[in-house]
Amino acid sequence: METALQFYEAAHDHLSLVRVYCYCNNLQKAADIANETGDRAACYHLARQYENVAQVKEAIHFFTRAQAFGNAIRICKENGHEDQLMNLALVAGPQEQIDAARYFSSNERRQLPKAVMLYHKAGLLSKAVDLAFKSGQISAVGQIAGELDESADPALIQRCAQYFISNGQYDRAVSLLITGKQYSDALDLCVEHNVWVTEELAERFTLPKDESARNQILEKVAECAYAQDNYKLATKKFTQAGNKVKAMKCLLKSGDTERIVYFANVCRQREIYIMAANYLQSLDWRKEPDIMRNIIQFYSRAKATALLAGFYDSCAQVEIDEFQNYEKAAGALNEGYKALMTSSDPQAQERVPAFQYKLEKVKQFLGIKRMFATDGDSAIQELQELLADPNIEVAVRQGDIYAVIVEYYASNNNFKSALGALQEMKSKLPKANPNYYVEAQTLQAISRTTGVNFGRTENGGLDEGGSEEEGNASEEEVVEEEEEDERPQQHFAHNGSAKFF
Template sequence: MGAAQMYEKADVQHTQVPRMLLDDQQALEQYILKSKDPQLVKWWGQYMESTGNMDQAVHYYEEAKDYFSLVRVLCFQENLARASEIASATGDRAACYHLARQYEAMGKINEAVDFFSRSHAYGNAVRLCKEQGMESQLWNMALLAGPREQLEAARYFESSDKALQDKAVVLYHRAGMLHKALDLAFKTHQTDALQHIALSLDSKSDPAIVQKCAHFFVENCQYEKAVNLLAIGKQYVEALSLCVEHNIPITEDLAEKLTMNKGEGDEATRVQVLEKVAESAVAQGNYHLATKKFTQAGNKVAAMKALLKSGDTEKIVFFANVSRQREIYVMAANYLQSLDWQNQPEVLKNIVAFYTKGRSPDLLANFYVACAQVEVDEYQNYEKALGALSEASRCLAKVTTPHDPVQHQRVLDNLNTRMVLVKRFVDIRRSEFCNANIDSFCFLIVLSDIETYLTM
């Protein structure tokens, strides 16, 4: 067997060894069985078949795992039960296809359809189902098949009973014939099928199709679906018009769909759409979403106004700090004054900081006057009140170009008068005469004057 070994080293044993040993079949069989080479075992099975030894051929085909040849020989032997068992167990496509052809020739259509399906020969399965009027099996096969078979099945369903029109719509859609699917759906009023088609539409879809589907939803009072569809199709203006007209809730997801990407189109249109989305969100009380969209539109003042309506102090303070815009600082400070700043040092600190950053010394002066009033009314702490009035005076002194110089001077004079009265009172309380009965009447007069001026 030295020659066989050399043929193996040359990797030509599959052809040369059988040629060399063909006259000595016993030696050839022993060599093949010893080698356990599937290719050689298959060759030996073919040789057995050619000599008419079918049982041996079946044995060797099975040994070589050549299931197509195995099923083919079993079908020749009319052993369809075992052939069916092997084809089902292995799932070998060629074996399943051969068996399906055998069943078709015998008129066993259900079995033929089953094995055509297992072999992925969906065209044959669809053909048989159409010929035999097997609508249920045809539907199942068409869903698994390719566009060509789906188109054939769709035409069959379209020409059949009206109850099958919905299947035709789905299959036309799957086959890529979107216009045909829509026309049939509209013609037969297939609402569910239309909704299914609408879910597959995106920004690349034909605008005419998007518009047609949206119009259908509007006619059927399904406004939210129409809005979502128009948004997906990037028909933002139409979508927003529907939102406003029918008060469609502006959710986070819908707002994102209605947001144009930068560079997607005209920038002015993009800003306009963003602001309309934000305005709709404000009208519906979704202030945080409105803030986000106004900010994306570059309108920070409108964003702050929306955020102020939310009453979210933490976010208001954060937004003011990151915006670094004079008007927004002032708006934030004005809002913070409506809180309990007397008992929240951090809020008071932010009010002062925001009026300072907002370059509004007149408003900061008013706040200090308010602080002085609180110190008198709530705590009778005239020393702190005097300090607050002094800060107010310093702030007013920084106003170099007042809008109304006369009014500004009047306010400044009034503030100075208050400071004088409070200082007199503080000095009297600190003096040694404060406890003397002889000065108690004078003390009350000064206190009365202070309270009168502080409430003016």
């Protein structure tokens, strides 16, 4: 035997060395060799020898060194070494882990947390979750749920999601449902419990372009973002879904004018052009030439002639109401009339007579004003005929007509006739304030000459002060307006955005 040991040692045959020492009952020497070399076959053989002589701890040790975890676990179970059993199971393979988990969940001293951990590690997630629910292991459920992927059992994902919902962790439930591709349920949860749809979360909802449900999911994400006033994200998702009209509606809610104009130019759709132009009209387009230019361009590109004419009509009305500038009003009306005449749209054609009437009356009023340079009496007569037209207020304000008459009489020092015109104006237009229509200097001259102040008293007579139905202007404000009117008019586009400018 000694000669055999010499040759086995020379050959580095550790298994044979251990076998010989075991045969000679020198287990200590065999153990020294196995521990020193770590030879798995030698360790396994020695472990079997220790098991035969009931030296359990040594047997477990060498089975472990031999990585024969099944045998080591078997001995631990048979001898109640539960701490070692758990440690061994954690480093063993799935089958050994399942075996150990069954032991912990079924023995007299049930240790469910250990069983949950081992089932989880072995990949039996459903079993692990079941036990975790039974044992009330909140953290374990959360940990398991966090490791689930799209290949997990849908029923398991649903159970974990319901667990999160019952604990008020709605964001985690949404994330888990997305992982399981249960997008509709996740979105319903977002809406029902107001889970904030972040940019990152929305991207997780965005399916590849070849997925049939992509657009449907994207639209639902966008609707959810819209409900949360996240208009930028809603716009992005509606655009990705190909629903540009809804995307524009979200943009309009955001009030981002620059992006609205850009989006309309990029989309090139009639409905979007109209929506953008309608929105721009709600802004202060009178002071922003670019906004006015875009309104005209969008209506023109959309071939929305009736709406374009309506905008020109608004431009004309602003010139009349705010600046009493009938020249520019005529230019705006002329552009609108030309647009209507070039359109075959029935809706546009319906507006032609009204537009034509308004344009003719404004031009007539301007022509009469020019007549004063040569024939004032005839001009006064023409203005009286205009006042007799029951529909004249649609085109020319009666207050402006009376103002021209008063100014003419006052400029010719005929203050009595000027006062008569003012009294007629107050009689026909009881809510009108002369200060709003007639220059302050003219009213002061008439007042000095006739001794009558100009305003509206309770009984409708002439007195100082007063208000005007279109904007309660005091005499000081009128003077300021007159001073502003003397300055160059710059409230419309400066760069020729439309012909009449």
